[in-house]
């Protein structure tokens with residue numbers, strides 16, 4: 001990339017990094033929890049990040065765990081370009097793969113995702129994906145997923161959305177706009193309950209746990225026995 005393109009990408013990365021924090025309360029803590037779960041399983045090895053976007057999670061993993069290599073998968077070449085710019089300092093410890101997470105996965109020591117698997121719209125497709133992830137993991141490996149979970153119970157679901165809206169409003173977004181965001185996101189994104197997420201992980205033959213939740217942001221872990 002030329003210098004001006006690199007500068008432009010940097011500005012876009014900074015802007016994405018800012019915006020995502022206005023949308024997701026506890027974003028930094030959430031990514032740190034993903035890193036902690038990977039570290040608890042492995043200090044080195046090969047990690048695949050699904051739907052890596054601009055590479056914020058991979059950057060943290062590469063920084064915190066000098067023994068790991070990371071393969072970033074995304075279908076959006078623009079996002080990959082931004083991730084490549086961000087991860088330049090890590091050289092060949094980071095690899096970029098323009099591919100859907102529904103494609104065949106190679107063997108890995110850990111598979112991680114942040115705010116990406118809500119693009120899977122049905123629970124059956126989720127279970128299928130988690131099975132493929134479980135099959136790709138080496139024994140003892142972990143699948144760590146950071147995403148939004150919303151309870152099925154209508155009253156609890158509304159409470160989760162209210163907690164979420166409160167974060168957007170605290171970040172300076174007008175209340176009406178916050179609810180508009182949720183309506184827009186629901187056209188593409190699908191949030192399942194924590195119970196459904198843990199159930200899907202168990203159906204994939206993995207041991208399921210939830211080490212962290214800040215309503216509605218959630219980290220779940222599936223460990224290959």
Ligand SMILES: C[S@@+](CC[C@H](N)C(=O)[O-])C[C@H]1O[C@@H](n2cnc3c(N)ncnc32)[C@H](O)[C@@H]1O
Pocket residue numbers: 020050051052053054055056057073074075076079099100101102113114115116119
């Ligand atoms: C909201 S962004 C999250 C990015 C990043 N992981 C983060 O936490 O900031 C979701 C990403 O998932 C990617 N994505 C959506 N569907 C995908 C698929 N089927 N395979 C791979 N990536 C996908 C999008 O291109 C986008 O970069």
